[in-house]
Amino acid sequence: MTGPLPRILAVLLKEFTQLRRDRITYAMILLMPVMQLLIFGYAINMDPRHLPAAVLSHDTSTLADSVVAALERTGYVDVRYLPRSDEELDQLIRRGQVMLGITIPPDFTRRVLKGERAQILAEADASDPQAAAGALAAVSVLPTEALRNERLGLGPPRSTAPAFEVVVHRRYNPESRSPIHIVPGLLGIILSMTLVMMTAMAVTRERERGTMETLLSTPATPAEIMVGKLTPYVVVGLVQTVVVLGMARWLFSVPMARTPAGWLALACGIVLFIVGNLSLGYLISTVARSQLQAMQMSMFYMLPSIFLSGFAFPFLGLPPWARVLGEIIPVTHFLRIVRGALLKEQVLADMGDDLLALGLFVLAVAGAALARSRTTLD
Amino acid sequence: MNERAIDVRGLNKSFGDRHVVRDVSIAVDTGRITGFLGPNGSGKTTTLRLLCGLLTPDSGEGTVLGLDFRARGDAIKRQTGYMTQKFSLYEDMTLEENLAFVARVHGLEQRRERVEDTLHRLGLFDRRRQLAGALSGGWKQRLALAAATLHSPRLLLLDEPTAGVDPKARREFWDEIHTLAADGLTVLVSTHYMDEAERCHDIGYILYGRLIARGTADALIRDSGLVTFLGEGPGIDRAAHLLAQADGVLSASAFGAAVHVSGLTREALEAALVPWRKEPYRWSEVTPSLEDVFIQLMGRERDERYTS
Numbered sequence: 001m002t003g004p005l006p007r008i009l010a011v012l013l014k015e016f017t018q019l020r021r022d023r024i025t026y027a028m029i030l031l032m033p034v035m036q037l038l039i040f041g042y043a044i045n046m047d048p049r050h051l052p053a054a055v056l057s058h059d060t061s062t063l064a065d066s067v068v069a070a071l072e073r074t075g076y077v078d079v080r081y082l083p084r085s086d087e088e089l090d091q092l093i094r095r096g097q098v099m100l101g102i103t104i105p106p107d108f109t110r111r112v113l114k115g116e117r118a119q120i121l122a123e124a125d126a127s128d129p130q131a132a133a134g135a136l137a138a139v140s141v142l143p144t145e146a147l148r149n150e151r152l153g154l155g156p157p158r159s160t161a162p163a164f165e166v167v168v169h170r171r172y173n174p175e176s177r178s179p180i181h182i183v184p185g186l187l188g189i190i191l192s193m194t195l196v197m198m199t200a201m202a203v204t205r206e207r208e209r210g211t212m213e214t215l216l217s218t219p220a221t222p223a224e225i226m227v228g229k230l231t232p233y234v235v236v237g238l239v240q241t242v243v244v245l246g247m248a249r250w251l252f253s254v255p256m257a258r259t260p261a262g263w264l265a266l267a268c269g270i271v272l273f274i275v276g277n278l279s280l281g282y283l284i285s286t287v288a289r290s291q292l293q294a295m296q297m298s299m300f301y302m303l304p305s306i307f308l309s310g311f312a313f314p315f316l317g318l319p320p321w322a323r324v325l326g327e328i329i330p331v332t333h334f335l336r337i338v339r340g341a342l343l344k345e346q347v348l349a350d351m352g353d354d355l356l357a358l359g360l361f362v363l364a365v366a367g368a369a370l371a372r373s374r375t376t377l378d
Numbered sequence: 379m380n381e382r383a384i385d386v387r388g389l390n391k392s393f394g395d396r397h398v399v400r401d402v403s404i405a406v407d408t409g410r411i412t413g414f415l416g417p418n419g420s421g422k423t424t425t426l427r428l429l430c431g432l433l434t435p436d437s438g439e440g441t442v443l444g445l446d447f448r449a450r451g452d453a454i455k456r457q458t459g460y461m462t463q464k465f466s467l468y469e470d471m472t473l474e475e476n477l478a479f480v481a482r483v484h485g486l487e488q489r490r491e492r493v494e495d496t497l498h499r500l501g502l503f504d505r506r507r508q509l510a511g512a513l514s515g516g517w518k519q520r521l522a523l524a525a526a527t528l529h530s531p532r533l534l535l536l537d538e539p540t541a542g543v544d545p546k547a548r549r550e551f552w553d554e555i556h557t558l559a560a561d562g563l564t565v566l567v568s569t570h571y572m573d574e575a576e577r578c579h580d581i582g583y584i585l586y587g588r589l590i591a592r593g594t595a596d597a598l599i600r601d602s603g604l605v606t607f608l609g610e611g612p613g614i615d616r617a618a619h620l621l622a623q624a625d626g627v628l629s630a631s632a633f634g635a636a637v638h639v640s641g642l643t644r645e646a647l648e649a650a651l652v653p654w655r656k657e658p659y660r661w662s663e664v665t666p667s668l669e670d671v672f673i674q675l676m677g678r679e680r681d682e683r684y685t686s
Contacts, residue, residue: 210466214525217430217460218483219452377432 024293028300035300039307039322048134048317053100054081056089061109063147067120070146071102076138089123093171095350096336099125099316100135108164112147118164126170127343129181131314139166172343179252184342185311187244188334192277192305193298195237199281200294202229208290213377222373226366230278237274254342261347268348269337272358276330279366286372305331333357383408383533383564384429386440386447391424391433398424399435400587406566406580408532411559413578414568415672421587422568423463426535429566430460443532454533456484459526463537465518467525469511473502476510477525484529496524516547523551527558534558536567540574552577572669581668583675591675599666604628604674605647606640606666611659624650629673640670 019026053071057064068079077100083089092098103121111118122139124132143162173180206212215225248254257263281298288294306312308322309331318326326332333354340346340354348355384406391399399421406412414422427433429442431451440447442454467476477496481489497503500520513521519539527534536555540548552574559565559579567578575581576595583591583598591598609617615632621639622630626646630639641647655661 209469210462210464211468212466213432213462214460214466215483216432217455217458217462218480219456219485220483377427 022293024288024296028296032300032303035303039303043308043318043322044313045317045319046130046313048131048314049075051077051099051131051135051138051316052080052097053077053102053135054083054089054092054098055079055102055104056083056086057104058106059104059108063109063112064104067104067142067146068102070142071138073145074138074141076134091350093123093125094340094344094346096125096127096340096344099128099131100139102139112163119167120164121167121169123169123171125172125344126174126176127172127181127339128310128314128316129170129173129176129178131316132170132176134314134317136168136170139168142166179248180254180343181339183244183248183252183254184338185335187241187248187338188273188309188331189302189306189311190244191237191240191274191334192331193302194240195233195274195277196281196284196301197295197298198236199230199233199278200284200288200298201291202233203282203285204288204291204294207285216377223370226282226370226373230275230282233278233281234271234274237277238270241270241274248342257341258345259347262341262345265346265348265351266338266341268355269334269341269351269358272355272362273330273334273337276358276362276365279362279369280330283365283369283372286369305329308332310335327357328361330358330361333361381408382406382441383410384440384442384566386429386438386442389425389428389438390436391421391428392436398587399428402438402584402587402589403440404582404589404592406564408564409559409562410579411555411565411567411577412580412582413575414566414582414584415570415575416568416584417676420584422584423537424587425584426460426537426566426568430458430533430535431455432460456529457532459529459531459534461522461526461534461536461539463541465522467510467518467522469509471510472507473497473510473513473521474506476521477528480525480528486529492528496528500524516543516551519543519547519551520554523554527563532563534563534565536565538568538570540569540571548574572667572672575668583672585676591671595668598671599668602666602671602674603642604640604666604670605642605644606638606664606670607647607651607661608664609637609639609651609654609659609661610635611657614654614659617654621650621654626650628677629670631669631673638664638667638670640666640674 055068055071057068071077072079081092081098083092086103089101089103093101101123103123105119108118108120120142122136124135126132143164143166147163170176206215220228245256249256257266280301284294284297284301288297304325308318308326309315309329310326311331315323315326315332336354337351340351382405384404387403389399389402389404390397402421402425414425416422424433428435428438429447431454435448438448443457445453447454468479471479474493474497477493478489481492486492494503497506502517502521510518510521523539540551543551548571555565555567556577567574569575578595580593581591581595581598582589593601614637615635618630618632618637621627621637626641626643627650628640628642630637639647639651641650651661
């Protein structure tokens, strides 16, 4: 044969052979689209429904119950809690256990019957404006829908005016400014992306260059090597945090924690999150055989971190299986912590679950990384 | 004080179904330089790594530096210097930073003095702020040797230290190793070079994971029982492959314009040479070289493997 074809064929076959040997790249080529399709096709829901809600009813009449029933009929919210006091309701919203809190005042029934201006209060957690929009869509239909049956029983309406009005409070981000929602979340994404990748590559690089062999022939133990290698990156992570928070404050007017207790809670979350990411990077480096593989695995990890954590899309809009996955990912917990501390004045007591989750992640991943790294080359 | 720096028996190591080191027993006296020879993939590197604790043996027992080598790996590591086949200092750090790192990781006292002394001794003090990656091959090896001996180890393991280094640098490297050994350091060095093998006190020959010959160069040559003839004359080198296939000839290989022909019995070898004993060729009996011995060892082992 003459012409360029045989040479093209030679290069082509060589490329396929190498691709076949590089299992991880191969896996990524197949897994990335599968994962993206699953996430975008099934998990992401731009119009979240069944958002958790709480109703604080100071009015014991059946009319108030009808309002609750109508609220649930919209499909947008599920009433999960019936708090007994304003403080209880406030805590549910602040801790992010509910997206929507409805308060029905004691004179609600009386005012409706008298045709006076009756009001209910709807407080939405607008720290995630997209999710809050869904919840507020549900309450907007209440005045016309809620008491339709009851009013039929009362005879023909005296006016076409709605029986009551809903007062809406968008808490934590009253103007629904997206930087307030996005920028604190970005801190989590930036830290993950850089720290996981940097540590994964830092260790793999030593193996690639052969310096690991020298390092292992020294008296340094695996734990000593791991702590020594990760500590500088904790500093890197803290510097990044300061830069991002500074820009958030001065460029985007994102609120900051307002009390020392809030800063303490934020600091705990940040340190745990940084250590968790570094441990994960270290674990990747014990698996990856080259820097390229380390990078691919880090990118692969970023996909769910962005889409299943509540960063890009409302966490509560995810189907249950995606939420389970999301709960495993540290970014999910970190987002709640950082938004909680900056926007919702949360303190340590409010973020116990998320701090615990991050702590468990650190222990499990650092333990696995240490178990996989040995003093030998076996 | 144990006279033997290394005394291990029945060393075995497999990677999956590849049995890389088979029943290797090796004893090395303190202060000796022992050369490890053998073809690529014969298990030299693995044996060195087993001895310095970088790999865990499947079986084997004995002592290194008087310590149980399986139980006291950490203590042995502290007193062992290991130089890898590939240059494995940090190329993106300066000479000084590399040595300072090694000094620190070994917890040495008077770090600065040690590092500066070493740099002076190597003649690299003026270049101490250069990146290690910028050094030439020969200097890299000398720096790596300095790093491997910075903590004054009692045992030094060198894995093909002079691969790709020019002859002058190799000579200086070996002079340094002899200086170190004269001070009582025990050295185990793997190499492919026959001239280096001849500079060792002792030689161990490894093939297919087995240590098949052990002793001084002279003893190995004497014990081989080889008879070697040197043939010279125009075109004799081209006859090497014909001679190699003749009965009674174990090996025949060209050395420049001459050919070394070895056999186990004089009669059979003489018979094989008959067709070539004519003008313009000249023949003379010579002492077998180490290379003749190793080629014979390789061939013998292969035959045994195929017949057993």
